[in-house]
Amino acid sequence: MEVICSYCGQLTKLVQGSKIYKVHNKPYSKKYFYHCQDCDAYVGCHRGTDKPLGTIANNRLRKLRKSCHDSFDKIWKNKHLSRSKAYKWLASELNIPTKQCHIGMFDEEMCMIAIEKSNQYLSNIINTAEE
Numbered sequence: 001m002e003v004i005c006s007y008c009g010q011l012t013k014l015v016q017g018s019k020i021y022k023v024h025n026k027p028y029s030k031k032y033f034y035h036c037q038d039c040d041a042y043v044g045c046h047r048g049t050d051k052p053l054g055t056i057a058n059n060r061l062r063k064l065r066k067s068c069h070d071s072f073d074k075i076w077k078n079k080h081l082s083r084s085k086a087y088k089w090l091a092s093e094l095n096i097p098t099k100q101c102h103i104g105m106f107d108e109e110m111c112m113i114a115i116e117k118s119n120q121y122l123s124n125i126i127n128t129a130e131e
Helices: 017-021 059-077 083-094 108-130
Strands: 013-016 032-036 041-044
Touching: 013 017, 017 032, 059 083, 059 108, 083 108
Parallel strands: none
Antiparallel strands: 013 032, 032 041
16 A cells, blocks of 8 residues: 655655654554654554554644544543444534544644534533533
8 A cells, every 4th residue: 555645745654663663562563654754754554454544644743633532532431422422423513424533534623623622522511510
């Protein structure tokens, strides 16, 4: 599979996580990633495949995606909604099809909106519980 870096247009390389993280005993060391050596942008692969989990991300976008998961995942991990209903809710809030609601596909703007919507949802639950 060919994955082109969306930042510089270069062809990425399929590498093990130890090439990116420079540590061999971390959980990511044996997983595979598409890595742009020019930009240090990368994306992980689905377990046991060379299929990317999302789009190539630079450091800033990776941090935003992590923050997005940190906010959004509380909705389903704390059982406010099931995981599938949480993704349906988020897709509706973002005005995108549920099948396209994958944080690994989000750009910076979409991440920031999803974080805001998730935090508002959680805040409303807390405010409702206090009433």
